[in-house]
Amino acid sequence: MKQILKILLTVILLVVVAILLLSVLKKDAPIVVVKGNLAQKPLPIKLNKTNDTECAMLIKTTRNAAEVVAPDGRTWFFDDPGCMVKWLESKPFKEQVKIWVHTIDTNRWIDGKKAKYGVKDHTAMHYGFGAREKENNETIDFKQMQLRIYRGETLANPKFRAKLLGK
Amino acid sequence: MNPLFLNNQVIVYLFSEAALLALTILLFAKIVKFLWFWDFRSYSNRQLKLEKEAYLAMTIATLLFTLKSVLLIFFVHTIDKLSLIIPGAMCAAGVISANSYGMDLLFIKLTVIFTLLLFLIANSYDLQAKTYPLFRFKSWVLIIASGLIFIEFFLDISYFTHIDTSTPVSCCSALFGNLEGANPLPFGLDITKLLLLFYMLYLGTIIALTLETKTITLLTLLLFGVIAYYGVVYFFGTYIYELPTHKCPFCMLQREYYYVGYLLWGSLFFGLFFGVIWVIMSQVGYNITKAKWASMLLLTLFVALCSLYVAIYYSKNGVLL
Numbered sequence: 442m443k444q445i446l447k448i449l450l451t452v453i454l455l456v457v458v459a460i461l462l463l464s465v466l467k468k469d470a471p472i473v474v475v476k477g478n479l480a481q482k483p484l485p486i487k488l489n490k491t492n493d494t495e496c497a498m499l500i501k502t503t504r505n506a507a508e509v510v511a512p513d514g515r516t517w518f519f520d521d522p523g524c525m526v527k528w529l530e531s532k533p534f535k536e537q538v539k540i541w542v543h544t545i546d547t548n549r550w551i552d553g554k555k556a557k558y559g560v561k562d563h564t565a566m567h568y569g570f571g572a573r574e575k576e577n578n579e580t581i582d583f584k585q586m587q588l589r590i591y592r593g594e595t596l597a598n599p600k601f602r603a604k605l606l607g608k
Numbered sequence: 609m610n611p612l613f614l615n616n617q618v619i620v621y622l623f624s625e626a627a628l629l630a631l632t633i634l635l636f637a638k639i640v641k642f643l644w645f646w647d648f649r650s651y652s653n654r655q656l657k658l659e660k661e662a663y664l665a666m667t668i669a670t671l672l673f674t675l676k677s678v679l680l681i682f683f684v685h686t687i688d689k690l691s692l693i694i695p696g697a698m699c700a701a702g703v704i705s706a707n708s709y710g711m712d713l714l715f716i717k718l719t720v721i722f723t724l725l726l727f728l729i730a731n732s733y734d735l736q737a738k739t740y741p742l743f744r745f746k747s748w749v750l751i752i753a754s755g756l757i758f759i760e761f762f763l764d765i766s767y768f769t770h771i772d773t774s775t776p777v778s779c780c781s782a783l784f785g786n787l788e789g790a791n792p793l794p795f796g797l798d799i800t801k802l803l804l805l806f807y808m809l810y811l812g813t814i815i816a817l818t819l820e821t822k823t824i825t826l827l828t829l830l831l832f833g834v835i836a837y838y839g840v841v842y843f844f845g846t847y848i849y850e851l852p853t854h855k856c857p858f859c860m861l862q863r864e865y866y867y868v869g870y871l872l873w874g875s876l877f878f879g880l881f882f883g884v885i886w887v888i889m890s891q892v893g894y895n896i897t898k899a900k901w902a903s904m905l906l907l908t909l910f911v912a913l914c915s916l917y918v919a920i921y922y923s924k925n926g927v928l929l
Contacts, residue, residue: 446815450824453812457831460805464796479708513705513778534776 471499472518479514483541483550486518495524496566503543505564505571507553510539522558523568523597526590542572549574558586561596561605569596611773615693617686618768624679629761631668636754638665639747648740662743666731669750672757673724680717681870684861696776700858701784706777709767716760722881723753729885733894745892780856784841793838806832806839810911813883817900822887829883832907836876840914847917852929872913879906
């Protein structure tokens, strides 16, 4: 009886190790949300392994990427500031979140609510709002950018695109 | 002042914890004295006095274990009730996650109960022997328990002072349910593999305990503890709530679910505790079969209870969630 139990235990342990190894070694599912960022700092994005929560595209570059951090530390990632604004629109905690955007002029993470946004930039989802740290004649602030996205006044809208770019 | 300190249950809880802290300080001082001066071969007055004081220390430790166990249940009940006044919280899950101290506090509370239970079992065997062979071992266990109780009290105060009643917290659905595609399970597991591991590890633990293999028992117990937690939250719990989207370790402690969470988590934790205590006591030369059997029975009760919910749901509805 003892011998049978020993064999059974060995088989069970081997199966347990096999299941754990198979699970750990399998290709990672894309990251959608990261928990525990209570310091509300910008997190490094694992490129090609992180999903934009709004458009579900894999994030391939940090250029124009954005992050939203909820007060409880949950962090979501976006490939375009436009996706971030659209996703955030329906969230009950939208006023309490910390927003980070990766700038195209200084190439670093800054507070998305203080950033300036171009209106004719090339962005992943073609909304056209490239985040900048420095203001210029063509940039708008966060509130204006938000309003334009709610109204559909983005480069993704053919009518508005034609009006803005003349094509 | 944080308005939570005006809540009756919080006041009772914190005063009880403070009283137990005072007892722990007394206990700690006695234990340090024992470790320093204890010499069982001596017939001096000091040794006789120490032996009498040792009984006082044992009584305090027994009282601590009893009251800490009751207070753990009271703590869980209190944070569950606080969900009524903290915006956003629907059950204890939201309240315990209101700041970073909550989960650490819960973990420390369980560890305190484990160490005190280890002491009680070591103590009962020590008293049966004539020469107090486990005196130093159980004293060190109490030193560790005292240290943990000091940390626990610090966390108690930090936890309650850092709950902001004006800021909304997440409900259990946001914390455990709606993860927007992210896999919450450890080691990249999916539900099928998680369930396979759950039953495999349960069987492995029972066999390892039967064969009395210490290292494998410890390994399977620890791994089963982790897998069982995720199993209950992400699979078995949904059958308790009869709702596939309701994933929460705390809601099952409420009246709506007949307080089954207390039985479920109690059988799991005490099953694990008795198993680990059997391993530790075997390591110091005591094969406590009662602890081994208690572990096997409680873990079997836990697995049977989890499985029963799924079986009942299936027999009623003919489908799984």
